[in-house]
Amino acid sequence: MSNSLQPSKSEIHFLSGPQTHFKNTIFVFKVMREFIKGFKAFHRLGPCVTVFGSARFKSDHPYYKKAEEIGAAIAQLGFVVMTGGGPGIMEAANKGARSVGGKSIGCNIILPFEQHANPYVDKSVDIKYFFVRKTLLVKYSYAFVVLPGGFGTLDEFFEALTLIQTKKTKQFPIIIFDKVFHAKLIEYIEFLKTQGTVSPDDDKYFLLTDSVEEMVEDLMTNAIGKYNLTTVTNK
Numbered sequence: 001m002s003n004s005l006q007p008s009k010s011e012i013h014f015l016s017g018p019q020t021h022f023k024n025t026i027f028v029f030k031v032m033r034e035f036i037k038g039f040k041a042f043h044r045l046g047p048c049v050t051v052f053g054s055a056r057f058k059s060d061h062p063y064y065k066k067a068e069e070i071g072a073a074i075a076q077l078g079f080v081v082m083t084g085g086g087p088g089i090m091e092a093a094n095k096g097a098r099s100v101g102g103k104s105i106g107c108n109i110i111l112p113f114e115q116h117a118n119p120y121v122d123k124s125v126d127i128k129y130f131f132v133r134k135t136l137l138v139k140y141s142y143a144f145v146v147l148p149g150g151f152g153t154l155d156e157f158f159e160a161l162t163l164i165q166t167k168k169t170k171q172f173p174i175i176i177f178d179k180v181f182h183a184k185l186i187e188y189i190e191f192l193k194t195q196g197t198v199s200p201d202d203d204k205y206f207l208l209t210d211s212v213e214e215m216v217e218d219l220m221t222n223a224i225g226k227y228n229l230t231t232v233t234n235k
Contacts, residue, residue: 011129034128038107038136041125045105047229048082048140049074049219052156053089053147063148066177066212067092068099070145073212075102077219078229082107082141085117085124089147094120109133134159142223143173145215148181157206164205165198173222174206175215182208 013019014027042048051071057064071081071093081097083090085106097104098120106121110128117124127133134156137144146157157176163169176182186208192198207218223229 031129031132034132038125038127042136042140045080047079047142049079049143049145050082050137050141051093051145052149052153054149055086055088055090057088063089064092067147068096069212071096072100073216075100080105084108085121087118091118091120094118107133107137138163138169142227143219146176148178161205165202173218175218176206176208179208179210
């Protein structure tokens, strides 16, 4: 890994407690530099749809195959397919986009263990800080597609739900794939309803499905149609 991609310790120091005003100011400038990098990379891409999922699934796994199909379908609508740029579900979605001549990008998070961009991204952007990366994904994505994954995938899912629920961002499609895999997650959300910690209709903010066709319909109605994305439909 080159020095430019070495994991930054500045975030660890910043989150470890009070720092001097000088150190806090330096960190703010580092964060600003990361945002500017993202703005430059994404500005001319066109509308994106981000696909989340585990990096651990191999190319012969059914979830990998499903992500390929999903990536292709998203690209055929004219969207840029955005992923974390790594292996597994991310690679599969980028591969699916390429298989139909679509564009895709990897928004990679720099971690202590090395992760190379998969060979199917047209461009890869390395971001040091998780919160910067998540903000960029929300800013430039017109939908999130959530496939089976781990903590990181759930983090993105719940952050998006929180932003929409609290009206910090406009509502956009959040599509969860695989009813069997996510059955316990949905069961827990139903439990939260019974406890009154979420509203009875908060599940309106996401679509749970096993159907690529249903995903396409949702994107057509609630992304392309809702935001009048003629630059997508004319591609």
